[in-house]
Amino acid sequence: MIDEPYQEVLEILNFELSRKDMVILGALLKSQGDPTTFVDFEAIRAQLDIEEGGRKGKDSLIYRSLSWLEKNGFIKVDRSEHKHGYNSNVGLMHQVFRKAISEATRDTTKELKEIDSDIEQLSNIDIEQLREELIFFAAGKQKVEKPVFAVGWEDVLQLIEDKVYSHLKKGDYVRFSLEWLSRVDVLTPIRVDRLGKLMGLGINFRGVEHNTISRQQREAFKKFALTYREQGHQPGYRICERQDSTYQFVGRNNEGIVLIVSENPMSATWIPRDANPELIDNAIQTFDADYDAGVDITEIGSD
Numbered sequence: 001m002i003d004e005p006y007q008e009v010l011e012i013l014n015f016e017l018s019r020k021d022m023v024i025l026g027a028l029l030k031s032q033g034d035p036t037t038f039v040d041f042e043a044i045r046a047q048l049d050i051e052e053g054g055r056k057g058k059d060s061l062i063y064r065s066l067s068w069l070e071k072n073g074f075i076k077v078d079r080s081e082h083k084h085g086y087n088s089n090v091g092l093m094h095q096v097f098r099k100a101i102s103e104a105t106r107d108t109t110k111e112l113k114e115i116d117s118d119i120e121q122l123s124n125i126d127i128e129q130l131r132e133e134l135i136f137f138a139a140g141k142q143k144v145e146k147p148v149f150a151v152g153w154e155d156v157l158q159l160i161e162d163k164v165y166s167h168l169k170k171g172d173y174v175r176f177s178l179e180w181l182s183r184v185d186v187l188t189p190i191r192v193d194r195l196g197k198l199m200g201l202g203i204n205f206r207g208v209e210h211n212t213i214s215r216q217q218r219e220a221f222k223k224f225a226l227t228y229r230e231q232g233h234q235p236g237y238r239i240c241e242r243q244d245s246t247y248q249f250v251g252r253n254n255e256g257i258v259l260i261v262s263e264n265p266m267s268a269t270w271i272p273r274d275a276n277p278e279l280i281d282n283a284i285q286t287f288d289a290d291y292d293a294g295v296d297i298t299e300i301g302s303d
Contacts, residue, residue, distance in 0.1 A: 009101075012104055013097070013100045013101070013104055015100070020061070020065055021065040021068050021069055023048075023051070024044065024048065024062060024065040024066065024069065025069055025074055025075070025088060026051075027044050027047040027048045027051060028044050028047075028069075028075065028086055028087075028088055029088055030047050031043040031044055031046075031047045032087065032088070035087075035089040035090065036087070036089075037087065038076075038078045038085025038086060038087045039085060039086055039087070040083045040084065040085055040086070041059075041062070041063075041066075041083065041084065041086070042083075044062065044066075044086065045059070045062060048062070066086060069088075072096060073092060073095055073096040073099070074088055074092060074093065074096055075087060075088045075092065076088070076092065145256070145272035145274060145275070146272070146275070147269050147270055147271050147272065147275050148163065148269065148270040149267070149268075149269045149270075150267065150268055150269070150270075151265055151266070151267045152265065152266060152267075153183060153186055153266050154186075156258070156260075156266055156267065156268045157186060157191070159258055159268060159270055160250050160258050160268075161194075163252070163256065163258055163270040164250055164251070164252045164256075164258060165194065165198060167252060167255075168198060168201075168203050168252065169201075169203075170201055170202035170203070171202055171203075171204070172203050172204065172252065172253055173203075173204045173205075173206065173251075173252075173253055174198075174203060174204065174205045174206070174250065174251065174252060175206050175208075175249070175250070175251040175257075175284065175287050175288075175291075176205060176206065176207045176208075176250050176251075177207075177208060177209070177246075177247065177248040177249055177250070177260075177287070178207050178208065178209035178213065178217075178221060179209055179210065179212055179213055179248055180248040180260040180263055180266075181217075181221075182213075182217065182263065184216075184217060184220040184221075187220075187224070192224065195228070196228060196231060196233065199228060199233035199234075199235060200233065204234075204236075205235040205236065206235075206236040206238075206287075206291055207221070207225070207235065207236060207237045207238070208238055208239075208240060208287060208290050208291050208294060209221070209239055209240075210239070210240055210241060210242050210246070210290070211239050211240075211241040218297075218300075221237065221297070222237070222297045222298075225237040225297055226298075236291065236296075237296065237297040238290075238291055238294030238295060238296055238297065239294050239295050239297065239300055240290040240291070240293050240294035240295070242290065246286055246287075246290070247259065247282075247283040247286060247287070248260040249283055249287075251280075251283065251284060251287070254273065254280060254281070254284055255272065255273050256270060256271055256272040256273050256275075256280065257270075257271055257280060257283055257284075258270050258271075259271055259279075259283070
């Protein structure tokens with residue numbers, strides 16, 4: 001009787017001793033006079049008859065098992081004579097188990113990694129959010145997006161990236177008020193390149209300012225706009241003078257805006273359309289009216 005630990009290993013490898021294929025392998029081994037002997041089908045069947053109390057199994061099932069044993073490397077088959085000879089030995093089994101253990105170890109390691117990934121994903125899940133997602137799916141409703149608030153230059157710019165730039169497709173419009181962008185240094189080469197790539201995908205950018213920023217700011221914005229145009233893009237940059245203040249925002253179509261709520265400290269909030277459609281429509285209508293009435297930056301002098 002094989003010790004329990006080794007029985008468990010055989011089960012892991014799917015080589016259980018009770019398996020019909022392994023029973024036939026045992027009959028083959030008992031039929032061999034020595035490890036180099038090849039025995040024919042009749043000898044194997046005769047041994048099976050002894051072990052199974054004279055019950056004669058179907059030949060087709062025995063041949064099927066012999067085929068499986070050969071395929072998996074347990075036996076060699078001599079086909080040089082009319083009657084095929086079958087042989088197995090320690091060397092063959094060593095190779096079979098070495099290969100099987102290696103493959104099982106690899107597969108188990110892969111499964112463990114997948115389990116670790118599942119555990120991490122489950123531990124980080126927001127149960128409340130999952131509940132809402134399921135309810136909306138079951139009810140056939142569209143999920144209502146919530147406002148998101150950000151404080152600090154980097155967080156505000158990341159909010160614009162996440163809520164505006166990351167959801168754009170060809171033909172979309174980005175409306176960009178310019179007064180709030182008082183720090184030109186935050187327009188890093190990576191961010192500048194990002195906007196250029198979006199324009200290359202067919203995204204329409206429109207910028208408006210109201211003649212209230214410094215000459216240095218305006219020259220920097222103008223330089224960016226002209227560089228993009230030289231690259232074959234067509235970003236809009238217009239100036240529309242007005243006395244009263246207006247919305248400062250970056251918007252994605254009419255689907256939502258990142259509204260600048262304070263410049264000191266810099267802070268903004270993403271307002272999706274569902275959260276406040278009247279504010280979204282009013283901000284966009286005001287922006288478009290100023291853009292239509294504005295003058296292109298190339299028609300404004302540097303003084």
